[in-house]
Amino acid sequence: MTEAVLDIDDVAVSLGDVRVLDGVSAAVDRGTFVGLVGPNGAGKTTLLRTLNAALRPDEGTVRVTGQNVAELSAKEVGRLVATVPQDTSLSFDFSVRQTVEMGRTPYLSRFGGMRPEDHELVDRAMKQTAVDEFADRAITAISGGERQRVLLARALAQDTPLVLLDEPTASLDINHQVRTLELVRELVDDGKTVVAAIHDLNLAAHYCDELLLLGEGRILASGPPESVLTESTLERAFGANAVVSRHPVTGSVYVTALPDQRTHGEADGRVHVVGGGGSAARHLYLLSAAGYDVSVGALNEGDSDTETARQLGLDTVTVNPFAPVDAAARKTVTEYVERADVTLVVDIEIGEGNLANLEAARAADELVLVETRPFAERNYAGESAARTYETLRSRATVVTPDEVLGAVTAAIERARTPTPAQHDY
Numbered sequence: 001m002t003e004a005v006l007d008i009d010d011v012a013v014s015l016g017d018v019r020v021l022d023g024v025s026a027a028v029d030r031g032t033f034v035g036l037v038g039p040n041g042a043g044k045t046t047l048l049r050t051l052n053a054a055l056r057p058d059e060g061t062v063r064v065t066g067q068n069v070a071e072l073s074a075k076e077v078g079r080l081v082a083t084v085p086q087d088t089s090l091s092f093d094f095s096v097r098q099t100v101e102m103g104r105t106p107y108l109s110r111f112g113g114m115r116p117e118d119h120e121l122v123d124r125a126m127k128q129t130a131v132d133e134f135a136d137r138a139i140t141a142i143s144g145g146e147r148q149r150v151l152l153a154r155a156l157a158q159d160t161p162l163v164l165l166d167e168p169t170a171s172l173d174i175n176h177q178v179r180t181l182e183l184v185r186e187l188v189d190d191g192k193t194v195v196a197a198i199h200d201l202n203l204a205a206h207y208c209d210e211l212l213l214l215g216e217g218r219i220l221a222s223g224p225p226e227s228v229l230t231e232s233t234l235e236r237a238f239g240a241n242a243v244v245s246r247h248p249v250t251g252s253v254y255v256t257a258l259p260d261q262r263t264h265g266e267a268d269g270r271v272h273v274v275g276g277g278g279s280a281a282r283h284l285y286l287l288s289a290a291g292y293d294v295s296v297g298a299l300n301e302g303d304s305d306t307e308t309a310r311q312l313g314l315d316t317v318t319v320n321p322f323a324p325v326d327a328a329a330r331k332t333v334t335e336y337v338e339r340a341d342v343t344l345v346v347d348i349e350i351g352e353g354n355l356a357n358l359e360a361a362r363a364a365d366e367l368v369l370v371e372t373r374p375f376a377e378r379n380y381a382g383e384s385a386a387r388t389y390e391t392l393r394s395r396a397t398v399v400t401p402d403e404v405l406g407a408v409t410a411a412i413e414r415a416r417t418p419t420p421a422q423h424d425y
């Protein structure tokens with residue numbers, strides 16, 4: 001069994017009269033990257049400050065490699081835990097190199113200077129974070145983002161089993177955000193243990209092994225990103241209306257925050273959506289948030305798109321879990337398609353089970369097809385499914401996921417503009 005590098009046991013912290021953390025427990029194994037996520041004021045910084053013994057818990061214990069940090073001297077804690085704080089403003093006028101060298105303080109005797117191995121660790125940390133280019137510049141004469149990297153270098157020079165990062169990417173440009181998290185990832189893969197407060201849920205999901213979701217001082221969920229970042233936990237923790245899907249390029253869990261459903265858009269028209277397996281969720285949200293009257297189906301009961309549709313109160317045609325779309329369901333879907341101004345088909349797998357959905361979609365006057373990969377790369381039920389799909393595709397507007405709202409709006413306008421034949425002469 002791997003021993004936990006960090007063991008948080010039933011920690012409670014009060015600041016003034018406010019209980020900021022309550023009953024917080026977690027264990028983090030060596031070589032794990034944990035993302036601490038949660039809304040503003042949830043207690044992330046307070047927890048990090050308890051882990052490095054800057055705050056003493058009112059109740060409970062924090063152990064790092066088995067040692068209760070509240071019982072250690074500052075120097076002893078400094079050999080176990082390194083911290084990159086959120087506020088990187090430093091008022092003293094040290095050079096970048098001198099600042100990184102401060103990471104070695106817990107190891108130096110009062111009268112001795114830096115030893116060769118100390119210099120080596122400092123040089124390596126500066127190289128890893130690419131701050132060696134401005135090693136001799138004053139810390140007050142570099143940008144906020146550069147300063148954040150210098151403090152990361154200082155933490156690496158400290159050479160501790162546990163590293164805490166409070167918003168490590170907050171003031172970094174997109175390139176340095178990724179570079180910093182890639183570097184943290186490498187350090188973790190080499191055996192370091194990192195706990196980082198990260199606001200950007202998608203960066204956290206992509207880089208962290210586990211997430212700890214804090215809300216009002218308690219742990220609301222913990223575990224692998226996909227188990228923590230669900231639509232219902234996000235609603236509970238952030239009060240946010242969000243869609244959770246997979247990032248099309250990286251495959252990581254991907255959160256899209258949406259405008260509040262209560263602020264409904266003004267769009268007018270009916271859209272029927274054929275999807276399934278989570279492919280339609282985002283479009284269901286966006287179309288109904290825009291104000292369209294949305295129906296969806298046929299979907300299997302228990303499918304995540306079915307859950308989303310229920311949450312949004314949409315007209316939904318369902319069939320039993322894993323059951324094919326039967327004749328009755330197909331008839332209802334056809335009615336919805338005929339009633340809609342536009343039918344949107346999201347790139348679903350077309351097995352025997354839902355071929356009937358595609359056939360029903362043939363009744364549409366206006367069709368929009370979302371494609372993220374070629375039909376040939378999807379699962380489909382033989383030649384007949386391929387032909388049905390090709391026929392639909394030949395008369396559809398084919399779009400990427402980001403183009404759906406625009407394409408649907410244009411199609412509805414088309415559907416509502418009378419053709420010359422319909423004019424009264």
Ligand SMILES: Nc1ncnc2c1ncn2[C@@H]1O[C@H](COP(=O)(O)OP(=O)(O)OP(=O)(O)O)[C@@H](O)[C@H]1O
Nearest residue numbers: 015016018020038039040041042043044045046047
């Ligand atoms: N010195 C203090 N006295 C009283 N309350 C405090 C004190 N410091 C922080 N708090 C409160 O404790 C709560 C948690 O603060 P904390 O900074 O840990 O949250 P956070 O999750 O890091 O927030 P953010 O995402 O905004 O950085 C907040 O409600 C904050 O107002």
